[in-house]
Amino acid sequence: MESKLSRPSSHGPHGPVVTLLTDFGSRDAYVGCMKGVLLSRAPSLRSIVDLTHDVPAQDTRAATFHLRHAWAWFPTGTVHVAVVDPGVGTERAILVARHEGHFFLAPDNGLLAPILEPTDAVHALDVTHYPAPSATFHGRDLFAPAAARLVEGATLEELGPGLRPGQWIGATEPGPRIEADRIAGRVEHVDRFGNLILDVPGAALGVDTGDWVVEIQGVRVDFAPTYGSAGVGALLALVDSYDRVEIAERGGDASSRLDVGRGTPVTLLRAGATRRQP
The missing domain is CATH 2.40.30.90 (Bacterial fluorinating enzyme like)
Structure with missing residues (x-):
């Protein structure tokens, strides 16, 4: 996205921001549970911003659209958490990545492919650090705790092993x-x-x-x-x-x-x- 407006350049002295993007909607307490984990585990968290929770169920392409057009308007150091995860509970990886000074957490299902560059640092979350996660709610049990660790200063290397291009799912749709x-x-x-x-x-x-x-x-x-x-x-x-x-x-x-x-x-x-x- 290009614009004549200037974008924020840093998160300032008050700690990082976390954004949340999900297909959970607002009727249930799922988003609230994720926020509770973040607030409990990341005392230096500046704020939590809801990008949208109205992504159509399991629609990773829609999630990509919203995230790719929103992330750059946040301060450098922001942690973007995207949980649109049809493969929850399977062996699919969870990606932890850094792009242009921002951090991203998302399932390895192509959601981040249009955002990340081959030179970006991309890691696979080591889920053994998070005991007994639910088979159906990785947003609460894996994504939110990992995001809290990033807020508190953990490095990508501390969250999991690095991946090379080709070891995570890339773009699957041609452009214009x-x-x-x-x-x-x-x-x-x-x-x-x-x-x-x-x-x-x-x-x-x-x-x-x-x-x-x-x-x-x-x-x-x-x-x-x-x-x-x-x-x-x-x-x-x-x-x-x-x-x-x-x-x-x-x-x-x-x-x-x-x-x-x-x-x-x-x-x-x-x-x-x-x-x-x-």
Whole structure:
């Protein structure tokens, strides 16, 4: 994500921050239990921030989307805990990683793949340090205690052995296909307003987005600089706050109007380009 806004650079004198991202929802006490463990074991913890607990159940791709667009807005030293874990209770590893001064804890299921670089330090949590974890609640019994250790100054080496690239699950989905006059992408996320956020970075369009048009499900959508610059009820495309191309309906719900969702293919064409047949 690129932005002209400056981001925080350090956690300051008050201790690290922990962020939590899960598919637990808010009806049950699961998130509260994780927070209780963190507060009990990390006295220097500055604060706990809920990124979201409304990730669809077991949807690791949705978890990745939210985490990759949120982590950089936190102070250096923040510990990001992501528990969307269909493999809980199995032999899957738990990754503990450091990227650009931030720490990440997540299951080894591809969730961190779009965030981590091959040069980042990635370790596998040594679960033998945590006696008798529940077979169904590793968020409370493994992730939260490990995050607390990081808050209190433990090193990655103290949490578990290092891994080499190829020893943890990498990216499993291709990104957009970017050419000079056309870009083939897909809908990556539908937000609560029904806006369609694509996997296409705004930077791929160059300076003038007006040179491009978006085609989705046979519908042509022109670019506009802001939501308000389009007429009420009009479809528009713009570059959003995540530096992603977005399709929206002014005052409405683009997802419902177009009857599309995540994974729908989208084509961006530069003015004058010829539409290719699939």
